[in-house]
Amino acid sequence: MGKPTLNDLRAFQAVAEHRSFRRAADLLGVSRSSLSHTLRALEQRLGARLLHRTTRSVSLTESGERLLLRLGPLLSDLESILEEASSAEGKITGKLRINGSEGAVRVLLQTVVPTFLARYDGVELDLVAEGKLVDIVGQGFDAGVRLREAVPQDMVAIPVGNAMRFLAVASPDYLHRYGVPKAPEDLASHQCIRQRLPSGKLYRWEFQHNGHDVAVNVPGALTLDSSQLMVEAAADGLGIAYVPELYAQAYLDDGRLVAVLEAWCPPFPGLCLYYPNNRHVPPSLRAFIELLRSA
Structure with missing residues (x-):
């Protein structure tokens, strides 16, 4: 068999991150049966089982965990390279993935998101709201938004809005x-x-x-x-x-x-958008940051 395609790897990443064939299929715009076939073919090509499947749940094998850990940053870098090529022609395209708490995502929706979507219609903005703090690099996100006190010290932090209480x-x-x-x-x-x-x-x-x-x-x-x-x-x-x-x-x-x-109930430092300081910043994220700063 040939080597896995980029679509195969993206399909695995979606299932692994969401722990659900249904949610991953909806995200990718394919049927669940087609997605399941793609993942089985990927496992055959690699000669390793990546997923534990039951009728109610999906979990990663040890091989799957290792692959996801390495794959997320690589696919993110690839998206950045493709965005860079597009922006060189004057148009910013691609997908921008940002993780944050529900409150943080709410703030973005009320402030910068409407302007960003109107100005950069070639960018697909994927905002994921969840309570727990996640490893944005390992989970394939371009950036996160959290309270300043929760931002990891090795990240670049950009203030979002005013102080909170x-x-x-x-x-x-x-x-x-x-x-x-x-x-x-x-x-x-x-x-x-x-x-x-x-x-x-x-x-x-x-x-x-x-x-x-x-x-x-x-x-x-x-x-x-x-x-x-x-x-x-x-x-x-x-x-x-x-x-x-x-x-x-x-x-x-x-x-x-x-x-x-x-x-x-005094105010305290509010939200920050943060991203790794040792990775290339894609054009879509740079544009999002500029709008945050101007807002």
């Missing part, structure tokens, strides 16, 4: 019934809408006032893993939520939510 918020009805907390310790007598982090741990609410830091393991009967759902639950009067201000802003503006403990 978390706010404790509740509905007017809830505060009328249960009172307004004046200090973080008052939360012990309230219903708090707790947050479960991607790691599975419960988030301890962190406050600061006059240089004094407080972390509170708040009580509450309801736990959620989505800031947006926490905001909606608070607006429904189910308790006090502690969320990024951008999620609650519309609810604060129309009075469905009220901020409490504001003196304990």
Whole structure:
């Protein structure tokens, strides 16, 4: 048999990253049966099993893990080379893949993305929102967007937007019934809408006032893993939520939510777009960065 084609390798990367033939097939625009045939043919060409398949799940073999680890950066570099060739003719093309938290992707959609898509119609922008921090190089992303404190030290970081803050918020009805907390310790007598982090741990609410830091393991009967759902639950009067201000802003503006403990919620350095400092920056990412800086 001949050597694997570029399409074969891209098909493997899609299945390996998404751990799903259905999602990978949708991404690639092919049928699941065709994708499955491609992967079996690839395994035959390489003489190695790359995937464990069951009716419900897909996982990587040891050989598959090794291949994915090496393949992601190589395919990303190849995309950059092809983009460079296209941009030399005056048009930026290709795919730009950015990973970030849901809140970070929301900020991009509200700011730079509309202008970028209108200006660079030859670029396919792939934004992946997930809670956990991933290895953007190993997973084949061009860049990531996270809070500044979460950006790996060996990355180039570009600020995105202004400083941010978390706010404790509740509905007017809830505060009328249960009172307004004046200090973080008052939360012990309230219903708090707790947050479960991607790691599975419960988030301890962190406050600061006059240089004094407080972390509170708040009580509450309801736990959620989505800031947006926490905001909606608070607006429904189910308790006090502690969320990024951008999620609650519309609810604060129309009075469905009220901020409490504001003196304990100072701003902190916000989001950064980051990318490896030792790799070629593709033209599409350079263009995205320039728009971020101008915005």
